[in-house]
Structures are given as C-alpha cells and as structure tokens.
Amino acid sequence: MPYVNIKITREGVTVEQKTALIRGATQLLVDVLGKNPATTVVVIDEVDTDNWGIGGESVTARRQDGR
Numbered sequence: 001m002p003y004v005n006i007k008i009t010r011e012g013v014t015v016e017q018k019t020a021l022i023r024g025a026t027q028l029l030v031d032v033l034g035k036n037p038a039t040t041v042v043v044i045d046e047v048d049t050d051n052w053g054i055g056g057e058s059v060t061a062r063r064q065d066g067r
Helices: 013-033 057-065
Strands: 003-009 041-047
Touching: 003 057, 013 041
Parallel strands: 003 041
Antiparallel strands: none
C-alpha cells in the first residue's frame, strides 16, 4: 500500500487543485511502479507559512521581503 505525503504552504489552494494533486500522484505510482490505485493513499498537509522555514526564516517573513 503506497503512501504519499504532499506538504504545501497554506495559501489558497483550491479543492480542484488538491484533487488534481491526488489524482496525479496516484497515477504516477501506477505508471512508474505498477501500483494499484485502489490501495494508494495520498495525504496533503497544508502548513501555515509561519511554520515553514527556509534559510533560517519563515516563509511569511521571506514573502514580506519580496523573496
């Protein structure tokens, strides 16, 4: 049973976009590894930008600085 965990920042991702991610990740495992889509689990975790850091700074701070 494959398990895929996608982590993204919480910034207005639509239900349609999440659906496309789930379908796409599932299909990738079918195409590349021959996995059964009925037993493939995909979880999307949305993380607040205050809780996601790059280079010692939060994404929130980086975005405020235009990076």
